[in-house]
Amino acid sequence: MTDTLNPVIPYIEGDGIGPEIWQATQSVVDAAVASAYQRERKIKWLEILAGEKAFKQTGNWLPDETIAAIKEHKIAIKGPLTTPIGEGFRSLNVTLRQELDLYACVRPVRYFEGVPSPLKEPEKTDMTIFRENTEDVYAGIEFAKDSPEVKKLLDFLTDELAVTKVRFPATSALGIKPISEEGSERLISAAMDYAIEQGKTRVTIIHKGNIMKFTEGGFKNWGYELIEKKYPQAFTMNQYKKITAESGSDKAEQALSEAKKAAKIIVDDVIADNFLQQILLYPEKYQVVATTNLNGDYISDALAAQVGGIGISPGANINYQTGHAIFEATHGTAPDIAGKGWANPCSLLLSAVMMLDHLGWFEASQKIMQAVEQALLEKKMTHDFAQMLAIDELSTTAFAEFLINSIG
Numbered sequence: 001m002t003d004t005l006n007p008v009i010p011y012i013e014g015d016g017i018g019p020e021i022w023q024a025t026q027s028v029v030d031a032a033v034a035s036a037y038q039r040e041r042k043i044k045w046l047e048i049l050a051g052e053k054a055f056k057q058t059g060n061w062l063p064d065e066t067i068a069a070i071k072e073h074k075i076a077i078k079g080p081l082t083t084p085i086g087e088g089f090r091s092l093n094v095t096l097r098q099e100l101d102l103y104a105c106v107r108p109v110r111y112f113e114g115v116p117s118p119l120k121e122p123e124k125t126d127m128t129i130f131r132e133n134t135e136d137v138y139a140g141i142e143f144a145k146d147s148p149e150v151k152k153l154l155d156f157l158t159d160e161l162a163v164t165k166v167r168f169p170a171t172s173a174l175g176i177k178p179i180s181e182e183g184s185e186r187l188i189s190a191a192m193d194y195a196i197e198q199g200k201t202r203v204t205i206i207h208k209g210n211i212m213k214f215t216e217g218g219f220k221n222w223g224y225e226l227i228e229k230k231y232p233q234a235f236t237m238n239q240y241k242k243i244t245a246e247s248g249s250d251k252a253e254q255a256l257s258e259a260k261k262a263a264k265i266i267v268d269d270v271i272a273d274n275f276l277q278q279i280l281l282y283p284e285k286y287q288v289v290a291t292t293n294l295n296g297d298y299i300s301d302a303l304a305a306q307v308g309g310i311g312i313s314p315g316a317n318i319n320y321q322t323g324h325a326i327f328e329a330t331h332g333t334a335p336d337i338a339g340k341g342w343a344n345p346c347s348l349l350l351s352a353v354m355m356l357d358h359l360g361w362f363e364a365s366q367k368i369m370q371a372v373e374q375a376l377l378e379k380k381m382t383h384d385f386a387q388m389l390a391i392d393e394l395s396t397t398a399f400a401e402f403l404i405n406s407i408g
Contacts, residue, residue, distance in 0.1 A: 005041045007359070010048045010069045014079020016333025017343035018051075022079050024345040024400035028368060029352050031404040036363035046073070050092055051081040062092055067099055076326045077355055079348060080333045093328070094140070097133045100324045102317035103183065104190045105131040107300045107330065108354070114376040115308035116388040125283040125306045128198075130191035131296025132219075133317055135183045138293045142175035150174050179215040179292060181222045188223040190320050191290035192231055195265055198288075203227075203234070205269040206291035206299065219292055220269050227267055235259035237268040276302055304330070311384050314350035316358070325358060327351040341395035342383035346372065349403075371406040375399065 013022045026045065033041055048066045055061050070076045083091040096102070107129040111122040119125070143149035153174050157163040166172055188205065195203050205224075209217030224238040235256065243252040259266060270278060272295045279286065279302065291299060304313035315330040329348040337343060349368065356365035375381070379391055380402050386393030394402065 006044055007075070008044045008046050008073050009355075010046045010066075010073055010076040012048055012050045012066070012076070012078035012081070013053065014329065014333065015051045015053070015082040016080060016335040016338045018079030018081075018329075018333060020338070020341070020343045020396045021329060021345035021348045024396050025077075025349045025352050027400050028345075028349060028371075028403045028407070029356070029364070031407050032356075032364040032367040032371075033361065035407050036361070036367055041361070048076070050078070050096070062095060067096075070096075070100060070324065070326065074323050074325065075355060075358065077348070077352060078326060078328045080329050080331060082333055094138055096326060097317050098140075100317075100319065100326070101134060101322070102319050102324060102326060103132060103134050104187055104318045104320060105129075105133045105296060105300075106190075106194075106316045106318060106354070107131065107296075107303075107313065109300070109303040109307055109313060111307040112312065112373060112376045114379060114381075115312060116385055117306060117308050119280075119306050122307050125279070125303060127283070127286045127303070128194065128288050129296060129300050129303065130187060130194070130288065130290045131300060132179075132183060132187040132291070132293050134293075135179050136215075136293030137175055137177050139176070139178050141178070143173060145171055145173045177212070177215055179219055181218065184219045184222045185226045186321070188226055188290045189230070190318075191288050192227060192234065192265070192267075193320070195288045196231075196233065200287045201260075201263065201265055202285070202287045203265055203267045204275075204286055204289050205267070206272050206275050206289055206295055207269060208272045208292075208295065209269075210271055216272075216292060216295075223290065224267070224269075231265070234265045234267050237266075272299070275299065279303060279306065300330070308385070310347060311344040312346040312350070314347055314354050316351060316354050318358075325355075327355040327358075337383075340383075341397065342393075343396045344382040344384050345396055345400065367407050368403070371403040374406050375402055 011022065013019045033043060046069065048069045049057060050062050050066050054063055081092045109129065110126045111117065143153060150173065154166065154169050191203055205220050207216040207220045209220045224236050227234050227236055228239060240252045240256055243255050301310060304310040310331040313330045316325055316327045318325040328351055331347055334343065353365045353368050380394055380399065382396060382399050383393045
């Protein structure tokens with residue numbers, strides 16, 4: 001994007017409710033940009049194809065031209081895309097992340113007053129998840145039961161590595177879980193850089209290293225090593241344990257107290273299953289979270305449920321080294337409600353807010369955020385929230401119009 005005042009930003013409408021929420025999002029974003037900058041800035045939207053629309057028009061679910069456009073323009077935004085379960089092509093979302101090496105899935109989770117939540121105090125949940133996006137089981141290295149590949153892999157495991165723990169080898173499908181030092185470090189660096197930029201005081205590494213000691217355990221250990229080497233503004237619980245072992249717990253407590261007084265970022269780690277408990281009991285303890293791919297999938301959706309669901313949860317997939325980024329709705333295509341005007345555009349719209357922040361267009365992003373806060377506080381809601389609260393609902397279009405009127 002060479003024109004910083006009039007950038008070309010590719011968009012993918014998405015499948016199911018995608019076109020509805022995209023139309024609402026585009027209209028609100030355009031209104032906010034026009035209002036914030038007196039029409040001196042404008043986004044030039046460029047439609048690119050993926051999913052069902054792409055297949056119908058080109059015979060390809062993800063055309064090469066789509067990847068090329070995102071590579072050229074750096075930033076894109078997309079609605080939800082269809083992925084069949086258990087058969088057919090792999091997730092288009094995962095494919096886009098891997099093709100563009102969008103290694104950081106960034107999911108800010110916060111509560112908006114007025115939104116129905118299963119928690120008594122949902123406002124205590126306010127954290128940002130950094131989920132590694134390209135490794136772990138999502139690398140897609142798996143082989144079907146009874147396939148020649150499984151037989152070869154089983155033979156290798158048995159004959160070359162003396163593995164005896166495949167319980168039912170004759171009926172097993174097999175997958176491989178790669179987690180690398182390089183991949184872990186760049187994700188955790190992104191989380192640390194974000195924490196510093198946002199003035200946060202706590203970063204937590206989530207892992208299952210108590211069981212998977214070399215993959216998930218490696219993620220934790222490489223993270224601590226990186227932080228202790230690269231980030232002097234941090235104090236890790238790994239350092240705390242070392243001081244305890246060498247000089248006693250009193251010295252370690254003193255070091256921790258001094259780190260807090262110096263406003264250092266305290267970095268700790270939590271086992272993934274325990275963390276899922278902690279975010280219900282003490283969500284206010286956590287600010288920035290760095291975790292592996294599969295753990296991040298579970299954690300992101302669990303946290304979204306605490307503040308009202310994934311219908312209001314934004315997300316971005318970013319490569320901080322190349323500058324490529326895709327901002328996206330975090331929910332599915334919901335084909336059962338497509339065309340009814342029931343769809344909540346907030347997930348995509350708040351992802352667009354993240355995109356504007358990424359551009360440095362903070363004035364426009366704040367206008368949208370304030371309008372969304374006002375709408376939800378005044379109970380101006382789409383079908384999903386309205387039926388839960390037994391109030392009158394706004395259509396997707398009417399909700400967008402309310403936001404535009406609020407922006408002015």
